[in-house]
Amino acid sequence: MSSPLFDTHAHLTDPKFTEDPAAIVDRAVAAGVGEVLALGCDLPSSEAAVELARAFPGRVYAAVGLHPHEADTAWPGLLPRLRELGADPAVVAIGEIGLDAYRGWSSEANQRRLLNAQLELALELGKPVCVHSRAAESDIVGAMTEFARAAAERGIPVPGVMHCFGGTLEQALPFVEAGFLVSIAGPVTYPKNDETRRLAAGLPARSLVIETDSPYLPPQGMRGQRNEPAFIVETARAVSAARGMSLEEVAQLTTENARRIFCAVRAEATGR
Numbered sequence: 001m002s003s004p005l006f007d008t009h010a011h012l013t014d015p016k017f018t019e020d021p022a023a024i025v026d027r028a029v030a031a032g033v034g035e036v037l038a039l040g041c042d043l044p045s046s047e048a049a050v051e052l053a054r055a056f057p058g059r060v061y062a063a064v065g066l067h068p069h070e071a072d073t074a075w076p077g078l079l080p081r082l083r084e085l086g087a088d089p090a091v092v093a094i095g096e097i098g099l100d101a102y103r104g105w106s107s108e109a110n111q112r113r114l115l116n117a118q119l120e121l122a123l124e125l126g127k128p129v130c131v132h133s134r135a136a137e138s139d140i141v142g143a144m145t146e147f148a149r150a151a152a153e154r155g156i157p158v159p160g161v162m163h164c165f166g167g168t169l170e171q172a173l174p175f176v177e178a179g180f181l182v183s184i185a186g187p188v189t190y191p192k193n194d195e196t197r198r199l200a201a202g203l204p205a206r207s208l209v210i211e212t213d214s215p216y217l218p219p220q221g222m223r224g225q226r227n228e229p230a231f232i233v234e235t236a237r238a239v240s241a242a243r244g245m246s247l248e249e250v251a252q253l254t255t256e257n258a259r260r261i262f263c264a265v266r267a268e269a270t271g272r
């Protein structure tokens with residue numbers, strides 16, 4: 001495989017990663033991963049993601065955001081700092097943001113408010129979003145379509161990524177139509193998960209990206225272990241089997257899509 005892979009969603013600052021981040025990055029590179037997007041889900045992890053992106057330029061990028069699980073906390077006071085972080089040139093997206101009706105760890109109304117505040121922030125900063133939607137695909141599609149329209153007006157080339165999409169191909173299509181990328185994670189490798197393989201097979205080529213969501217959701221061959229960016233190869237392989245494409249073609253395609261959303265933002269921010 002000569003084309004590098006792009007892991008579009010990793011929680012590299014999660015406490016489960018106890019070793020030197022350079023070791024994680026080295027293993028990723030050795031496995032064929034060229035770039036990783038490190039996501040924040042609260043203020044400390046967002047700050048840490050920015051630090052990491054600064055430490056590994058061109059290899060690790062950062063996204064900063066408050067996860068829907070944070071929606072019942074006193075988050076309005078955190079927005080000024082989040083805005084400051086979001087403006088950093090190492091930050092290529094706002095995320096992880098979204099709605100989670102599955103865990104229900106915070107109220108639906110507060111989740112909505114938090115999501116809307118961060119969509120506004122993304123527009124203000126001219127950056128795309130990384131969206132978590134669990135058991136909320138039909139609830140969130142309106143807000144995302146509206147955001148995509150505003151993002152296009154703002155000159156944001158791709159509005160965002162629907163991360164670790166857990167819905168069906170039919171549920172994904174409205175997001176695709178709005179211009180979103182749809183990200184496939186480790187569950188595509190699970191024997192019972194035919195629905196995700198059908199999704200991976202049916203998405204338009206220009207809409208497909210891949211991720212680990214590490215340290216969570218290890219692919220089948222690594223189940224029971226902590227996931228990490230190097231393990232994305234198994235996910236890429238499952239996507240290539242589902243689509244009847246070579247691994248090389250999947251690598252090329254998904255990395256090109258990821259770079260179209262994240263690296264365009266970066267090029268603009270740094271004036272290159």
Ligand SMILES: [Zn+2]
Pocket residue numbers: 009011039096213
């Ligand atoms: Zn995540």
